[in-house]
Amino acid sequence: EAGVTQFPSHSVIEKGQTVTLRCDPISGHDNLYWYRRVMGKEIKFLLHFVKESKQDESGMPNNRFLAERTGGTYSTLKVQPAELEDSGVYFCASSQGFGGGQPQHFGDGTRLSIL
Amino acid sequence: RKEVEQDPGPFNVPEGATVAFNCTYSNSASQSFFWYRQDCRKEPKLLMSVYSSGNEDGRFTAQLNRASQYISLLIRDSKLSDSATYLCVVRDTGNQFYFGTGTSLTVIP
Numbered sequence: 718e719a720g721v722t723q724f725p726s727h728s729v730i731e732k733g734q735t736v737t738l739r740c741d742p743i744s745g746h747d748n749l750y751w752y753r754r755v756m757g758k759e760i761k762f763l764l765h766f767v768k769e770s771k772q773d774e775s776g777m778p779n780n781r782f783l784a785e786r787t788g789g790t791y792s793t794l795k796v797q798p799a800e801l802e803d804s805g806v807y808f809c810a811s812s813q814g815f816g817g818g819q820p821q822h823f824g825d826g827t828r829l830s831i832l
Numbered sequence: 833r834k835e836v837e838q839d840p841g842p843f844n845v846p847e848g849a850t851v852a853f854n855c856t857y858s859n860s861a862s863q864s865f866f867w868y869r870q871d872c873r874k875e876p877k878l879l880m881s882v883y884s885s886g887n888e889d890g891r892f893t894a895q896l897n898r899a900s901q902y903i904s905l906l907i908r909d910s911k912l913s914d915s916a917t918y919l920c921v922v923r924d925t926g927n928q929f930y931f932g933t934g935t936s937l938t939v940i941p
Contacts, residue, residue, distance in 0.1 A: 759932060
């Protein structure tokens with residue numbers, strides 16, 4: 718079974734530019750999550766999709782971040798325009814079902830550096 | 833106050849030692865609890881879920897104390913390959929997951 722895949726693995730862009738991160742969850746997993754880890758801090762929740770619907774986007778930092786999951790398969794996270802504080806590792810995770818303590822499976826992450 | 837707190841360590845232990853990590857969480861209504869392991873520059877990987885009655889998987893034992901709102905992980909007979917960062921993860925009633933900053937373990941030959 719293929720795991721959660723993320724693309725790109727690394728991205729280096731200048732402040733003000735736009736970057737789009739992609740996540741392909743494990744096939745059949747309805748739940749898809751985006752997280753971010755800023756250097757020296759804990760991994761923090763950004764948002765949660767159930768199929769194509771945003772279940773919870775309370776962790777999104779501001780309106781420069783836009784996440785989509787058209788068709789309920791892969792998801793994209795766009796940052797526009799990027800700011801220096803957006804640098805970090807962006808993880809995607811997926812899980813089956815809802816509630817009941819289903820563990821999440823993580824992708825390798827995208828390391829985003831804003832110059 | 834952070835949702836999940838862990839001692840960042842580092843813990844440096846010799847091979848064969850027993851080591852224990854603790855984690856506390858702030859939301860008494862939290863639903864599910866996990867330990868994840870993260871190797872350097874890699875993704876977090878599920879180590880084990882933590883059940884109310886406590887559970888064991890080989891050399892690893894997890895305990896949950898709801899009254900005191902803490903979770904523990906015990907590693908017996910440490911191996912070099914156990915060196916990693918161990919993340920305490922808590923799920924709240926809204927299905928949102930909260931992570932601790934992680935506890936760093938290095939097992940020394």
